Amino acid sequence: MIRRFLLSVIITFLAISVFSQEIDYKSMPVSDYKKPTEYIIKDIDVTGIKYLDKNILINLSGLAIGSEIIVPGDDITNAINRLWDQGLFSDVKIYTTDFDQDSISLEIFLQERHRLSELNIHGLKKGKKNDLKEKLELKRGMQVTENLINNTERIIREYLYDKKFLNAKVDIVQSDDTVLKLNNVRLDIHIDKGNKVKIKDINFYGNTVFNDNKLRRKMKETKKVNLNFFKPSKFIDDKFTEDKALVIKEYNSEGYRDAEIVLDSVYKVNSKRVSIDITVHEGEQYFFRDIDWVGNTQYTSEGLSQMLKIKKGDPFDTELLNNRLSIDEDAVSNLYLDNGHLFFNVTPTILEIDNDSIDIQMRISEGKRVRLNKVVIHGNTKTNEHIIRRELRTKPGELFSKAEIMRSQRELAQLGYFDPEQFGIEPTNINQAEGLVDLEYTLVEKSTDQLEVSGGWGANMFVGTIGLRFSNFSARNMFKKDAWKPIPSGDGQTLSLRAQTNGKFYSAYSISFIEPWFGGKKPNSLSVSAYYNVQRRGNSFYFTGDFSSEYMKIFGGSIGLGQRLKWPDDYFTISNSINYQRYDLNDWNYFIFQNGTSNNLSISTTFARNSTDQIIYPRMGSSFMLSLQITPPYSLFKQDKFWELSTPEQTDIKNDVQNEYNLYTDDQWLNLLGNIDYLDNDKRTEFVESAQDIAINDESFRRKYNWIEYHKWKYKGAWYLRIWKDLVLAVNTEFGYLGYYNKDLGYSPFGKFDLGGDGMSGYSLYGVENIALRGYENSSLTPRDINGVKSGNVYEKINFELRYPISLKPQATIYVLGFVEGGNAWADIDKFNPFNIKRSAGFGLRAFLPMFGLLGVDWGYGFDDVLDASGTNNLGGSQFHFVIGQQF
Numbered sequence: 062m063i064r065r066f067l068l069s070v071i072i073t074f075l076a077i078s079v080f081s082q083e084i085d086y087k088s089m090p091v092s093d094y095k096k097p098t099e100y101i102i103k104d105i106d107v108t109g110i111k112y113l114d115k116n117i118l119i120n121l122s123g124l125a126i127g128s129e130i131i132v133p134g135d136d137i138t139n140a141i142n143r144l145w146d147q148g149l150f151s152d153v154k155i156y157t158t159d160f161d162q163d164s165i166s167l168e169i170f171l172q173e174r175h176r177l178s179e180l181n182i183h184g185l186k187k188g189k190k191n192d193l194k195e196k197l198e199l200k201r202g203m204q205v206t207e208n209l210i211n212n213t214e215r216i217i218r219e220y221l222y223d224k225k226f227l228n229a230k231v232d233i234v235q236s237d238d239t240v241l242k243l244n245n246v247r248l249d250i251h252i253d254k255g256n257k258v259k260i261k262d263i264n265f266y267g268n269t270v271f272n273d274n275k276l277r278r279k280m281k282e283t284k285k286v287n288l289n290f291f292k293p294s295k296f297i298d299d300k301f302t303e304d305k306a307l308v309i310k311e312y313n314s315e316g317y318r319d320a321e322i323v324l325d326s327v328y329k330v331n332s333k334r335v336s337i338d339i340t341v342h343e344g345e346q347y348f349f350r351d352i353d354w355v356g357n358t359q360y361t362s363e364g365l366s367q368m369l370k371i372k373k374g375d376p377f378d379t380e381l382l383n384n385r386l387s388i389d390e391d392a393v394s395n396l397y398l399d400n401g402h403l404f405f406n407v408t409p410t411i412l413e414i415d416n417d418s419i420d421i422q423m424r425i426s427e428g429k430r431v432r433l434n435k436v437v438i439h440g441n442t443k444t445n446e447h448i449i450r451r452e453l454r455t456k457p458g459e460l461f462s463k464a465e466i467m468r469s470q471r472e473l474a475q476l477g478y479f480d481p482e483q484f485g486i487e488p489t490n491i492n493q494a495e496g497l498v499d500l501e502y503t504l505v506e507k508s509t510d511q512l513e514v515s516g517g518w519g520a521n522m523f524v525g526t527i528g529l530r531f532s533n534f535s536a537r538n539m540f541k542k543d544a545w546k547p548i549p550s551g552d553g554q555t556l557s558l559r560a561q562t563n564g565k566f567y568s569a570y571s572i573s574f575i576e577p578w579f580g581g582k583k584p585n586s587l588s589v590s591a592y593y594n595v596q597r598r599g600n601s602f603y604f605t606g607d608f609s610s611e612y613m614k615i616f617g618g619s620i621g622l623g624q625r626l627k628w629p630d631d632y633f634t635i636s637n638s639i640n641y642q643r644y645d646l647n648d649w650n651y652f653i654f655q656n657g658t659s660n661n662l663s664i665s666t667t668f669a670r671n672s673t674d675q676i677i678y679p680r681m682g683s684s685f686m687l688s689l690q691i692t693p694p695y696s697l698f699k700q701d702k703f704w705e706l707s708t709p710e711q712t713d714i715k716n717d718v719q720n721e722y723n724l725y726t727d728d729q730w731l732n733l734l735g736n737i738d739y740l741d742n743d744k745r746t747e748f749v750e751s752a753q754d755i756a757i758n759d760e761s762f763r764r765k766y767n768w769i770e771y772h773k774w775k776y777k778g779a780w781y782l783r784i785w786k787d788l789v790l791a792v793n794t795e796f797g798y799l800g801y802y803n804k805d806l807g808y809s810p811f812g813k814f815d816l817g818g819d820g821m822s823g824y825s826l827y828g829v830e831n832i833a834l835r836g837y838e839n840s841s842l843t844p845r846d847i848n849g850v851k852s853g854n855v856y857e858k859i860n861f862e863l864r865y866p867i868s869l870k871p872q873a874t875i876y877v878l879g880f881v882e883g884g885n886a887w888a889d890i891d892k893f894n895p896f897n898i899k900r901s902a903g904f905g906l907r908a909f910l911p912m913f914g915l916l917g918v919d920w921g922y923g924f925d926d927v928l929d930a931s932g933t934n935n936l937g938g939s940q941f942h943f944v945i946g947q948q949f
Contacts, residue, residue, distance in 0.1 A: 097131050100165035106158070109171045111244060113149070121147060122155075122169060132157065132165060140169075148204065150174060175205040178238040178245035184252035193220055205235065205246055213250070221254060223297060228255035228332070260285045260296050261334040267341045270317065276341075279311045280304035283337070296327065296335055305339070312343060316376030319344030347377040350418035356425035360396060365423070368393050377419050382409055386423075397427060401460035403488065403498060404428030431461045434490070434497040440504035444478050444533060445551040451578060452476065455500055461488075466500070474675040476553065478533055479504045480871040481675045507871035508911035509533050510548075513559070513945070528559035530914070536574070553577055569594040579622070586623035586636070592616075598648075613649045617642035621665070632672045638665045640690075644811070655755065657763030661811060663771075665690040673781060677874045677909050678866060680789050685778040690812075692770045696803040704765035704806075706757060714760060715753045722749050771809040774798045787869070793860040795832070798890060800854075814853040816886040817842035817927075819919075819942035832856055833942075834884045835921030836901025841936035842927060844888040855893050858884030874909040880921070899925045899937070907944070917944035 105124055107115040119125070122140040130136040137155050144153045152172035159166035180199050182190045196216055203209070214231050221229040230253040238245040263285050265273045277285065282300035305322050312320035324340040349371055354362040369385050386407055387394045397405035405428055412420040436457055438449055452472040454465040466486055474481040485503030492498065513528035535552035538544035555575040562568045573590035598611035621638030625631060642661040649655050666689050673682035696703070706714070722745075725733070734744065776796045784790055797814050801807055813829055817840050820833025829851065834842060843853040860882035867875040883898035905919030923937025 097134055099129055099131050099163070100160075101163055102126050102128055102130060102167060103159075103161065103164040104166040105169065106167070107169045107171065109152075110173055113171075113173065118144070118169065118171065124167065124169075130165070144169070144171065148174075151206070173244050175235075175244055175246040177201060177203045177205050177248060179247040181247065181249045182252065183249065184254065193217065196220055199248070205248070210235070213248075217250065217252065221252070223295075224254075224257070226254045226256075227258040227296065227335075229253065230255065256333045258296055258333060258335055260337060261330050262336045264336065264338045265341060266338065267323075268343065270315065270343055270346075271311065276308050276311070276339075279307050281307065286334075296337075301327075301337075308339070308341070310380065312341075314376070314378045314380065316346040316348055316378065317344050318347050318377055318379070345417055347414070347417050347419050349373060349375045349377055349421065350415070351420045352423065353412075353421070354423045354425060356427065359400065359402070359427060365393055365396075368396060382421075395463060398461070398463040399465075401430035401432065401462070402427050403431040403461045403491070404493060429493065429496045431491075431493075431496045431498050433457050433459055433461060433500055434492075435499040437489075437499060437501045438504065439501065440479075441506065443506050443551055444476075444553070445535075448476075448551065448553040449473065449502075449504070451584075453502075461498060461500075469502075471672075471674055473502075473504070475671075475673075477509055477676050478506060478553075480507045482869050482871075505871065510550075511911070511914045513914065525563070526559070526561045529557070531556045536576075565597060567594075567596050584625045586621075588619070588621040588623070588638070590620075591618040598650075611648040611650075612646075614645040615642060616645075617661075630670075633668070633670045635669075636665075636667045639663075640665060642811070656759045657767075659763075659766045659769060659811070661692065661769045663690050663692045673779075678787075678789075678864070678869060678876060679781045679791075680783045680787065681781055683778070683780045686776070688775045690771075690773040690775075692768075692772075694802040695768045695770050696806050702805055704761050706761055710760075711757055714756050718753045718756050719749060722752070765806065766810060769809050769811060770802055770806070771812060772800045772802070773812055774800070784863075787866050789864045791860075791862040791864060793858075793862075795856070795858040795884075797830070797832075797856050798854070800890070808852070808854050810850075813843075813851060814856040814886055815840050815843050815851055816853055816856050816858075816884060817936075818940070819944060832858060832884070832886075834858060834882060834899065834901065835880070835903055835905075835919050835942050836882075836923030836937060836940050837899065837921075837927055838936040838940065841929075842884070842899055843886050846888070852888040853886040854888055855890050856884065856886040857893075857895060857898070858882065859898075871911070874907075876907050877904070878907065879904045880919075899923065899927060901937070905942075905944075915944065918942070919944065 102124060103126065105119050105126060107118050110118070121143060123143055124130070124136070124140050141153050141155060144150060150171045151174050152170070154170040156168045156170065157165055158168045177199060178201060180194070180197075182193060185193065197213055199209075199213065210233055214233060217231050218229065221231075232251040234249045234251065236247050236249065238247050260283065263273075263277050263280070263283065265276050268276060281304060282295075282297065283304040284295075305325065309320050309322065320341065320343050322339055323342050324338075326338045327335055328338075330336050350373055352366060352369070352371065352373075354365050357365060368391070371382065371385060384392070386392055386409065394405055394407065404426070406426045408424045410422045410424055412422045414420075433455060434457060436450075436453065436455055438446055441449055453469045454472070455462070455469050459465075470484055470486060473479055473484070483503075483505040485501075487501050487503070488498045489501050490497075490499040509532035511528075511530040511532070513526060513530075531548055531550065532555050533550045533552070534554040534556040535544065535549040536554055536556075537552065538549035541549065544550075554577070555573075557571070557573045559571045560569070569592070571590065571592035573588065576587045577584065579585050579587035592615075594615040596613050617640070619638050619640040621636055623634055623636035626633040626635060640661070640663045644659040644661070646656055646658070667686060668688070669684070669686040671682075671684040673679035673684055730745065734748065774797065776794075778794045780792045782790045782792075799808060799812055799814070801809065811829075814832055815829045816832045817834050817837040819835070819839065820831045831839075840851065843851045846852045860880060862878050862880045864876050864878045867877065879902075881900070881902040883900040885894075885898045887893050901921045901923045903919055903921035905917055905921075907915060907917040909915050919942045921940050921942060923940065925937060927936040928934065929936055
């Protein structure tokens, strides 16, 4: 007991001693502010902190031992402000602890702010927690202040309010972090969402012009409970205010300029529902009567009224009036802005209200006509400036024109070298006195070169592809060493190189070059291309025979000239080209003839118009193309059925074949006939007669198709309509017809249409055009003749797509789409029926990557039965399609 008593006494004494050593700030020396005195700092101490370095804090204050200060004075005030500016403390004080003649000792008292080490949210699911954390933007190490706590609670309540949780409770608990310590705290946010609050009903009172349903539909965000999955019912106060304005806007559009909401109330029906009552004062309906123009000298009042498109007796609508004056594409102001009147202004003023009629006076200030002084271009880090300037419709010295500025923006977007989402066009250095203005174009270059490296399996073979496309090439700098960074670029030319191969079985090589401004003075394009394909029998996996003896080789090239037209308007172009192809067949059993050569010399003319706003993701405008490709009508200058062999000619061919086989040894016959008894003369005779017939047919076909003749017509059209924001409806139509001059000669074996699937064959053969139609297998909609040869000589296709972008950044343009489409192909124009189409629908994804071009995947469902040759397998139904480098 005595020991315990003594221990208690000792502990109590020590505690009293410790507390007695605490600084009594009330007893510290006090300075007289009426008598500032200069002192030398003898000592500085820092108190109140736990985790920060004292010496660094003294340096941050600007005070130093041995320096002179005036007390009282600005030195202490400035030191306090410097420490506050660090944002590390919740309290800053500086005390004088000792005066010794001309020396002074200071104490800096600092209260550190807590820092966030961990954030926990309770009461929400994982997905909602992540969404909320992104909105809060609370990072580890942030200072935890009262303002941060209040702001966090506000953001949480707004988030829950948007989710229809109007009765949510939020409790933020702050606690020390026992693991990290070091002035760190944890924040635990406890959320009780309560019940979602939806709108049971929206009632209107005082409305006679519009019924309740119409007024409810005008409210975009405030919806009553119904089966609308796209706009679920929820009450948000800010949105409710906006929707009330939309209700009044609807009245104003019909001439009820005095309409107003005189009373509205939101009241609880139960814990999950509220109802809204809105009382409307509609007022009287007003109409436009007389519209007068004053101040106009450039255009007549009658012409301006016709441009305004508002007639006497139309309901008075200020928003419509403003749109017709300034907002719409064909607004009145554009007449002046397109004619140099940059400072044009029009003020509509009500002159008289007579019963329900309103007279308007349009007070115009035309301003001085303005000309362009300088046209400045920024941001072209790769493209040479003259390439940009030749596309601009705005030239120094010309009148300012809004239409020409918009057209220049469109032309730059069509180049594809710049990000259309980051275009900047701004009038600067406006000199109203002299009527001059500078125009600045700010551009952001994007990558346009493309690399294709791919491999695919099709037709029992693997085909590897490598391709390069340089879309902003510079041929004139090819021999300049410094221009290879990594390639010569900046002159707007296009160079493409492509190679495909399966080893010995299949190879294809192509090269093309386009100069869009041939000669450099006018937009006349020059295009040159060449290609070489070879395909041999079998493939590298299964065939072990002689690859060199059975093949089809194709060599081709073209040269073309194009020109921009000024009539009917300057969106039109016309291009002409001369094309040549040579086909060389040797023992090729997969075609209409097996041996011989065929030549295809043609002239092509293409008439086109393109007014789309940009290339990759057009939102408005249209494009169409009508082309005709013709060969000379050789058969008109030859005798009828010139390809038929005379009897002596057939006899000569038979004798040549017979003589060839007469030289065969028994071993050669054994290799030729296999298991057939090669000593059987009847078998040998049968074989020779078959070979003679084939040789006669080959000679006949060689004559028939030595020079191919045809006329080929194609049409493609596309329209783009912005429906809402960046949601775009794209409509595409196509038609193609391969015709002939001579009915006895018939259709050309080359240049046919192959319809169905993804539109990609995997490798190029002999001029067959692959046409995509999703929801069906490749080539499944192409008719075939009795020998199984594809005979698509006519086709049509129509397509509707809804597109919405996920990303429009230059690094990647990505959008989703839904489609419905239909089409078909026929062997003869007489069988063409535009209403007999194969239908499909589906959805897909497109991604345009500058380095790789367009990539995509689609799922389509073909609704119509398309049977294979056996008549057992449906080639429609559910199908996946992959897209590389093409648009549907």
